[in-house]
Amino acid sequence: MSDIVPVHRWRTKVPEEHRATLDTRVLWLWHQRFGTVQMVYKESPDLLDKTAATLILQAIINRDLDSIQQLFQRLEGGAMFDKEFIDSDDEALRV
Secondary structure, three states: OOOOOOOOOOOOOOOOHHHHHHHHHHHHHHHOOOHHHHHHHHHHHHHHHHHHHHHHHHHHHHHOHHHHHHHHHHOOOOOOOOHHHHHHHHHHHHO
């Protein structure tokens, strides 16, 4: 039997390709393990990384439904009027 113990190292910052906006950071963190979110909150030098991690940690730890609703709105996109949706759909068809 081996005495080697695997060591798991959590990421400490959001990868560059997911740093376009706060919402892209939240989306990336949402799909990570809880330990990764905690490490990003604790060790990332980037303020927006910490902000995104804070949103997720507060929603989960406090079981705050308002915060969870805010997270889902960020992940799914905000509300949109029907007219805006129809116009955006028409533009996609023209391309």
